[in-house]
Amino acid sequence: MNGQFLEQLEQIVGRDGIRLEEPMSRHTTFRVGGAADVLVTPDRSVLSQVVALCKKERVPYYIIGNGSNLLVGDGGIRGVVIETKGAVNELRTEGERIVAGAGTLLSQAASRAASLGLAGMEFAAGIPGTVGGAVVMNAGAYGGEMKDILESVTVLDAEGHEKVLSVDELELGYRSSCILKNGYIVLEAVFHLAAGDETEIRARMQELAAKRMSKQPLEYPSAGSTFKRPEGYFAGKLIMDAGLRGYRVGGAQVAEKHCGFVINRGGATAADIVKLMEDVKCEVERQFHVTLEPEVKMLGEF
Ligand SMILES: Cc1cc2nc3c(=O)[nH]c(=O)nc-3n(C[C@H](O)[C@H](O)[C@H](O)COP(=O)(O)OP(=O)(O)OC[C@H]3O[C@@H](n4cnc5c(N)ncnc54)[C@H](O)[C@@H]3O)c2cc1C
Incomplete structure (x- = not known):
């Protein structure tokens, strides 16, 4: 350069x-x-x-x-x-719609929705991503996913033009969309929510936050669920049943609290995490003939 x-x-x-x-x-x-x-x-x-x-x-x-x-x-x-975080973060409301820049944190968008008495985004409040990352991944939790609340998304296409895509055009599936495949960059998303009661919305958000705290190893750095849910199984349960709870490679560990999470116990390298993921994948395949696919996206030189 x-x-x-x-x-x-x-x-x-x-x-x-x-x-x-x-x-x-x-x-x-x-x-x-x-x-x-x-x-x-x-x-x-x-x-x-x-x-x-x-x-x-x-x-x-x-x-x-x-x-x-x-x-x-x-x-x-x-x-x-x-x-995009911290820069592309405009957030405004238009009636029952929340319009959020790609770099807005989901927690901020969900909190704004709650304060306006708009329901539907409670499931997303505890997902620690931005609106852009959540659209790309069709992020979801506790029975909800982006697909349920998105109305449209403005992207920068591969030719550098802004384009508005409807929710159907985003090809949202389980932790997938057409964004990466088409080389789009998410600039803004419009969420269409429903009128609700602020107290009830906040209560639901607190209930889900408490569930997360009790089930997930939030005290350690991680990238959430490391593997996608294989059809008909739960990755965390397969890993636990394979006897890998707490399995460690260097600073990386299969979380004892939730085997679907790989955590950084301190000083983990990317090489530690990759080796641990390979070991887990091999062992699960050997014991259960199920292939685990990473949910985490790999970037850069390994
Ligand atoms: C503790 C913890 C709990 C989690 N719980 C959940 C959960 O319940 N449900 C869930 O679905 N996920 C969960 N995750 C995973 C993660 O938060 C989501 O996948 C989230 O949507 C990622 O958003 P991000 O902004 O961090 O994206 P990043 O990690 O920064 O990027 C993810 C992918 O999206 C692309 N991308 C990001 N922004 C844009 C953009 N504007 N335009 C085009 N491409 C873009 C990146 O290139 C990359 O390929 C969890 C993670 C953690 C650490």
Whole structure:
């Protein structure tokens, strides 16, 4: 990456908007990952210019939200990481609709909905991702998923044009959408909620938060459920039944509280986590003939 590229980038996002050799452990909930060459946090008005510059100069770029579903390699990331959290975070209401920028945290959007007496987003309040990451993953919990409340999403398409997609066009499935496959960047989402009672909404949110606290190892860094739910099974139960509760590789461990979570017990490397995931996958396959697929997205050099 040459100096001229960095100068041009600086003209777009300003000097304070650029970080060089930025440890990705600061931007992932696993608290793991080597340095990105460059990390920028552009606001919505200039995000498309950053992407256009990277394309013109053939510099690879990657979009991240809150890094809560990411495993970044120990070798870091060559190119530019574009972080939406804290920048693309407009949040407004239009009647029963909440319009949220991609970098808005789900907890913030859900809290706004609750304070306006809008129901339907309670399930999402405890998912530690951004709106953009949640659309990409069709994030869900406790019987709800993004698909149920999304009305439309504005994306930047691969040609750099803004496009509004209806919920049907997003091809939302179990922890999947068409966003990554089509090279889209989520800019904004519209959630259509229902009129409800603020006290009841907040009570439901508290009930779900308490469930999370009691079932999930929230006291340790992780990326949530490490593997997808295989058809007809629960990944956590398979891993527990395989005798892997508490299994450790270096600083990475299968959580004792919930075997579906791999946690960082302190000082874990991405290599530790990858090795542990491979061991778990092999053992589950050997004992139960079920193939576990990672839910966590891998990024960078391993
Ligand atoms: C403790 C814990 C509990 C969790 N519980 C749940 C749960 O109950 N349910 C659930 O579904 N998930 C859960 N997760 C996983 C995670 O929070 C979700 O997958 C979340 O939606 C990821 O959002 P993010 O902003 O952190 O995305 P990131 O991790 O930053 O990115 C995820 C993927 O989306 C892409 N991406 C992010 N933003 C954009 C954008 N604007 N445009 C295009 N691509 C983008 C990234 O490139 C990457 O491929 C949990 C994680 C943790 C740590």
